Amino acid sequence: xxxxYLKLNAFGKDSTDLTTDTIPLKVTSVSVAVNRQVLDFxxxxxxxxxxxxxxxxxxxxxxxxxxxLQGFIxxxxxxxxxTSGALTFTAQEVAQMIAASVDSSSLAKYQNFNELVxxxxxxxxxxxxxxxxxxxxxxxxxxxxxxxxxxxxxxxxFPNSFPDINxxxxxxxxxxxxxxxxxxxxxxxxxxxxFKQANIFP
Numbered sequence: 001x002x003x004x005y006l007k008l009n010a011f012g013k014d015s016t017d018l019t020t021d022t023i024p025l026k027v028t029s030v031s032v033a034v035n036r037q038v039l040d041f042x043x044x045x046x047x048x049x050x051x052x053x054x055x056x057x058x059x060x061x062x063x064x065x066x067x068x069l070q071g072f073i074x075x076x077x078x079x080x081x082x083t084s085g086a087l088t089f090t091a092q093e094v095a096q097m098i099a100a101s102v103d104s105s106s107l108a109k110y111q112n113f114n115e116l117v118x119x120x121x122x123x124x125x126x127x128x129x130x131x132x133x134x135x136x137x138x139x140x141x142x143x144x145x146x147x148x149x150x151x152x153x154x155x156x157x158f159p160n161s162f163p164d165i166n167x168x169x170x171x172x173x174x175x176x177x178x179x180x181x182x183x184x185x186x187x188x189x190x191x192x193x194x195f196k197q198a199n200i201f202p
Contacts, residue, residue: 003117003118003119003137003166004024004025004026004027004030004069004071004116004117004118004119005018005022005023005024005025005116005117005170006022006023006025006098006113006115006116006117006175007021007022007113007114007115007116007117007170008021008022008080008109008110008111008112008113008114009106009108009109009110009112009113009114010080010081010082010109010110011115012081016167018117018166018167019079019086020079020080020081021079021080021081021110022078022117023076023078023094023097023098023113024076025069025071025073025191026071026072026073026074026188027069027070027071027118028070028071028072029068029069029070029071030067030068030069030118031067031068031069032065032066032067032068032140033064033065033066033067033068034063034064034065034142035063035064035065035066036059036062036063037060037062037063037064038057038058038059038060039057039058039060040055040056040057040058041055041056041057042054042055043055043056064196065142065171065173065196065197066176066194066195066196066197067116067118067171067194067195067196067197068192068193068194068195069191069192069193069194069195070190070191070192070193071190071191072091072188072189072190072191073091073094073095073098073180073188073189073190073191074091074187074188075088075089075090075091075187076088076089076091076094077089078094080110082110090187091187091188091189092182092189094189095180095182095189095191098113098175098178098180098191098193099178099180101113101175102175102177102178106174106200106201106202107202112174113174113175114172114173114174114200115169115170115171115172115173116170116171116173116195117139117140117170117171118139118140118170118171119137119138119139119140119166120137120138120139120140121135121136121137122135122136122137122138123135123136124145125145125162125164126145126146126161126162126163126164127145127146127147127151128145128146128151136166137166138163138164138165138166138168139163139166139168139169139170139171140170140171141160141162141163141168141170141171142160142171142197143159143160143161143162143163144156144159144162145162146159146162147159171195171197172197172198172199172200173195173196173197173198173200174195174196174198174200175193175194175195176194176195176196177192177193177194178191178192178193178194179191179192179193180192
């Protein structure tokens with residue numbers, strides 16, 4: 001899977017240029033984990049009447065979303081909006097850049113990455129209509145199809161938009177951990193990364 005990008009805080013809010021203020025990654029494996037948070041407890045003595053214990057829970061609509069990536073980094077041309085033109089960085093330099101970003105704060109907009117874009121093939125658009133081009137690449141999302149109170153968003157008054165183009169927003173959050181390996185017999189750099197979905201302030 002080659003269509004994976006990290007976006008810097010500096011990435012333009014309305015930009016559709018995935019070649020500026022981004023780092024493309026060669027990813028061989030993506031693992032997505034969504035853990036629902038429900039406040040539950042077992043009712044004492046509930047099995048006395050039915051022979052089966054009873055657990056009740058309160059659903060507050062909360063979940064943890066984590067994405068694990070494995071792959072390798074290659075030499076690549078990168079463009080940052082603070083400098084004119086593209087520059088070719090070695091795989092080792094890119095790995096160092098990502099590691100430095102994990103060690104930075106969200107205030108350092110040219111260091112910190114706050115969005116992960118994983119493009120996946122999609123046949124059905126945001127309104128349950130077959131796309132004109134099957135397998136259109138759109139960002140992986142946790143949003144559902146449909147406008148407010150329609151389709152999958154019935155009883156959802158303010159849904160996030162389901163993506164219909166490859167330049168739509170990806171998953172906001174932060175790199176929780178990043179590890180890489182430098183090997184003497186390879187110019188590529190293998191890496192693993194944990195990305196956590198979150199809305200980061202400031």
